[in-house]
Amino acid sequence: MIGVALLKIIRTAQKNSGSKFLVNKQKERNMATNKAIVIVEKGKVEIRELPLPKLKEGHILVKVNAVGINPTDWKSIHNAQPKTFGSRSGCDFAGEVVEVGPGVTKDIKKGDRSAGMVFGASVHAPDTGAFGEYVATKEHVQLKPPASVTDEEAATLGVSVTTVGQGLYKTLKLPLPTKPVATPFPVLIYGGSTATGIYGIKYAKLSGLTVIATSSPHNFALLRSIGADHVFDYKSPTVGADIRALTDNKLKHAWDCTGYGAAICAAALSDNEEGGKPKYATIIPVKREVFDEGNPVVDGPHFTVGYDAYGVAYPRGGKEHVPDPEEAEFARMFWEITQGLLESGKLIPLKPEVNRLGKGLEGVLLGLDELKNDRVSGTKLVYTL
Known part of the structure; x- marks a missing residue:
């Protein structure tokens, strides 16, 4: 039999060890960085090394494998105002879940695949853009791509x-x-x-x-x-x-x-x-x-406006626009429908053009210019990271 005093010592050591593990894990997250495309001034972006996105209530953290480019991405850069300087760009992503935040209700776990949409070039959440090595997204505007869908194909889904x-x-x-x-x-x-x-x-x-x-x-x-x-x-x-x-x-x-x-x-x-x-x-x-x-x-x-589906307030038309809560609920329902359509094979993703002119975030910069200059038709530009 283990003595009462010794048992207390063991339990105290276990508790302290667990606390240290949690603290160290948080320190690892705080110290981890990732490259991302950031708006630095009107019409200009840079690839910068940044801390990981903050994981808020109802969000998941995804290691990005591929991103898709939309017109809203280059427009948000071209028309950028000082309030968006420092914000990350990009909306569409596909990758792997590395952390599940508090309050997530969907069946999502570490290691799951994920593809969806985030609020790029955001004023209130500048670290949410998709054009980076990690992205934090709300659970209701993403899905788990079936094995039949590649990351490159899944990266075409978000905004569309x-x-x-x-x-x-x-x-x-x-x-x-x-x-x-x-x-x-x-x-x-x-x-x-x-x-x-x-x-x-x-x-x-x-x-x-x-x-x-x-x-x-x-x-x-x-x-x-x-x-x-x-x-x-x-x-x-x-x-x-x-x-x-x-x-x-x-x-x-x-x-x-x-x-x-x-x-x-x-x-x-x-x-x-x-x-x-x-x-x-x-x-x-x-x-x-x-x-x-x-x-x-x-x-x-x-x-x-696609951003309304995210369910957060944002500036529009010179004032703070608050989306109808039904927008987020409808988006949740429609993304769930899309999950089923993909799993059944009824919905086939469009065939993207992958890594035109280059890959990685450097390729994304070139792709943004291609889209801005109307050199993309009948497809979607996707870049692997």
């Missing part, structure tokens, strides 16, 4: 999944891809060859819809191969009228993935309110005058 959910399903209220319609009806996706447009086509087909898309002619075959039923040249002077003729003036839903197709969508949408007003959604603000002049019966424009 969130934006498709907001535009096609929360705003236009199309039938969810888990509950497809028995009788197809048309939907117009303007900008079908953008990464988000490609995903929009894929989801809309899973919803059982007749998909009409616009793009340059060299992308027609690609869009048809992923499910578009009809593809039109967005530069044609009669494209709007041609789509209206195709749909017999019955098109009620249009989603603009570029923000520059309002006039064409107005001309393509029905000018008849029978069966409900036609509706237009966009990812960039559009003036109502476009519809007043071209098709006044249209319900819109309805402008959605």
Whole structure:
């Protein structure tokens, strides 16, 4: 039998050892650094060595293996204001979970794969950008990619999944891809060859819809191969009228993935309110005058912002914008649906172009310039770290 005094000594030693382990673990986290792309002034970024992102309530820490580039990334750099100087850039990531923070409710553990979206170039959380070796993300805007999906493919999901959910399903209220319609009806996706447009086509087909898309002619075959039923040249002077003729003036839903197709969508949408007003959604603000002049019966424009899905306040339009809490809840639901679609093989990720001009964070810098100068079409640029 161990004496009472000796037992107390052993237990005290064990307790102190455990405390020291926790303290040392925290010290390791505090001392660990990672390279990341940081906005340093308007139009300029640098690769810097930074502390690991802080792991807040409901967040996970991910070792990044691949990142995807979106228009919002170069725009947030090009239009940067002093309040975002020092913020990390980037939204889309894929990698491996290395730590699970407090308050996480989803089944996530260390070693799991993770892919999703973060709030890049954030004013209030400057260490959350995706373009770095580690990223901290909220649990509800990420998923666990199945084995059939590579990290490079998973890095294309983030902004596109969130934006498709907001535009096609929360705003236009199309039938969810888990509950497809028995009788197809048309939907117009303007900008079908953008990464988000490609995903929009894929989801809309899973919803059982007749998909009409616009793009340059060299992308027609690609869009048809992923499910578009009809593809039109967005530069044609009669494209709007041609789509209206195709749909017999019955098109009620249009989603603009570029923000520059309002006039064409107005001309393509029905000018008849029978069966409900036609509706237009966009990812960039559009003036109502476009519809007043071209098709006044249209319900819109309805402008959605992917960052709203993150559920945090941020500056917009000169004031603090507080998203509707329903945005985060909808995003949670739509990401869970997407998890199931990927696992079942119904949703196939778009094929990215990997490491154009280089890899790593240095490659990301070159990719941002490619996207900014409109040299990307029919794919998404992804870089491995």
